Amino acid sequence: EADIYQTPRYLVIGTGKKITLECSQTMGHDKMYWYQQDPGMELHLIHYSYGVNSTEKGDLSSESTVSRIRTEHFPLTLESARPSHTSQYLCASSGQGASYYGYTFGSGTRLTVV
Amino acid sequence: QKEVEQDPGPLSVPEGAIVSLNCTYSNSAFQYFMWYRQYSRKGPELLMYTYSSGNKEDGRFTAQVDKSSKYISLFIRDSQPSDSATYLCAMGDYKLSFGAGTTVTVRA
Numbered sequence: 001e002a003d004i005y006q007t008p009r010y011l012v013i014g015t016g017k018k019i020t021l022e023c024s025q026t027m028g029h030d031k032m033y034w035y036q037q038d039p040g041m042e043l044h045l046i047h048y049s050y051g052v053n054s055t056e057k058g059d060l061s062s063e064s065t066v067s068r069i070r071t072e073h074f075p076l077t078l079e080s081a082r083p084s085h086t087s088q089y090l091c092a093s094s095g096q097g098a099s100y101y102g103y104t105f106g107s108g109t110r111l112t113v114v
Numbered sequence: 115q116k117e118v119e120q121d122p123g124p125l126s127v128p129e130g131a132i133v134s135l136n137c138t139y140s141n142s143a144f145q146y147f148m149w150y151r152q153y154s155r156k157g158p159e160l161l162m163y164t165y166s167s168g169n170k171e172d173g174r175f176t177a178q179v180d181k182s183s184k185y186i187s188l189f190i191r192d193s194q195p196s197d198s199a200t201y202l203c204a205m206g207d208y209k210l211s212f213g214a215g216t217t218v219t220v221r222a
Contacts, residue, residue: 006157031208042118043158043202043212050208058209090157094208102148103210105157 003027006091006106013081013113021076021109023091030096032074033103036060037088049074081113117141120203120213128221133190137203137213140184144211147179149188150202152215158202162188193220 004025013019025032030051035043035058045058049068063085064078074093078085088110092103120137127133135149146165150158162177164170170177176189186205190197198220203213 033209035212040122040214042116042120042214045209048209092157096208100146100208102146102150102160102163102204103158105150105159107155107157110155 004091004093004104004106006089006109008109009107010110011112013111015080015082015113017081019078019081019111021089021091021111023074023076023106024072025074025093025104026072027093027095027104028071029093029104030071031094032068033092033094034058034064034066034074034076035090035092036062037090037108043090047076081111083113086111086113115140117211118203118205118213121216122214123216124219125216126219126221127193129193129195131193131220133188133193133197133218133220135188135190135201135203135216135218137186137205138184139186139205139211141206141211142181142184144205144207146205146207146210147177147186148204148210149175149177150204150212152200152202154199161201190218193218195220195222 034047044060046062047066091106149162152158167181174191178187200215204210
């Protein structure tokens with residue numbers, strides 16, 4: 001049973017619209033991440049957070065923004081969607097120190113911008 | 115050069131065969147090494163987790179890490195049709211770098 005939830009699972013939206021992808025976890029993890037995944041390609045880190053009010057950009061440049069106001073919630077926002085934003089977006093969280101056992105991933109949001 | 119290179123596959127094997135999956139990496143600072151399994155339209159799920167070099171076995175799965183060669187492997191013994199999925203290697207610390215994945219099909 002998933003302890004990290006992403007909504008919506010699928011989203012088809014028109015160019016120029018503002019969208020927010022939701023991610024919530026119930027494990028009390030301090031660290032949360034957003035990855036972008038395209039078919040046949042490796043996952044690319046676009047944002048991460050090591051705690052409340054802490055956000056950093058990842059290795060892949062992205063026009064999206066994130067916020068971390070609560071430990072359990074890490075939403076991703078695109079102010080003006082474009083077809084180039086079409087992709088699968090995966091949210092993940094992890095513990096730290098002795099509680100670090102890699103990531104727990106959500107089921108992903110598949111975004112299509114038309 | 116990519117930080118993590120994974121054999122692209124795809125692999126198709128008969129049921130009961132041994133599946134061998136491999137990744138190489140370039141960053142000698144990596145300490146944590148993982149294998150994730152991803153079914154279609156799902157997020158990746160952690161399969162094996164190792165810290166530093168050595169072998170780890172869990173049921174039909176064995177993970178090997180050779181830090182001197184910057185090479186990691188995953189072996190699946192007695193493969194089953196339910197093992198059909200994409201397997202991703204991942205490594206790093208709190209920020210993980212992923213391979214592109216190898217799609218495995220186990221034929222009944």
